[in-house]
């Protein structure tokens with residue numbers, strides 16, 4: 001699908017506000033790709049589709065998990081939209097938008113939690129989602145500066161702050177988020 005058609009398919013699936021966020025992530029992801037030598041085309045496609053499934057119902061996600069081939073079905077079912085829209089959303093993107101590029105699908109899959117192993121594109125989408133121009137929270141300016149100087153440090157910054165918020169609000173932490181913390185914040189290899 002060309003960029004224009006992809007944009008339309010994505011826009012149809014979400015609020016105006018979320019679509020604006022998606023375009024902000026695209027702009028930032030392409031800039032990070034140019035800065036760090038990743039493919040701007042892949043960054044654009046991954047950014048445009050990263051929240052494609054975010055407005056699907058819990059029932060649709062639960063059905064997809066039950067019928068799908070996820071290794072951790074029963075654990076996955078204990079979480080909710082925050083985790084499902086990336087992990088399961090990547091499969092909706094693959095099937096409904098005919099995206100087969102595994103680098104793009106991995107970046108969508110990991111965009112919320114990160115992972116112990118992340119490709120350059122995975123890191124770009126994870127960080128771009130956090131710092132896009134529409135984001136406005138204490139610390140976002142610091143995150144933006146760090147991102148364009150050291151992407152790994154930006155992954156660490158984002159992970160540490162996200163985990164702190166999850167703990168502060170007693171939100172369940174998905175195991176992959178802990179793995180991301182151990183690898184990129186603590187530095188366990």
Ligand code: DGI
Pocket residue numbers: 021051054079082083086111112113129162166171172173174175177
């Ligand atoms: O979809 P976005 O709002 O653009 O951003 P996102 O996909 O990065 O994050 C969605 C939400 O997921 C956000 O409120 C933070 C939350 N989140 C991140 N890690 C975890 C998590 N929620 C749970 N329950 N567990 C996690 O490990």
Ligand code: FE
Pocket residue numbers: 050051054085086111112
């Ligand atoms: Fe998201």
Ligand code: FE
Pocket residue numbers: 111112126129130
């Ligand atoms: Fe994020």
Ligand code: FE
Pocket residue numbers: 021025050051129
């Ligand atoms: Fe997002």
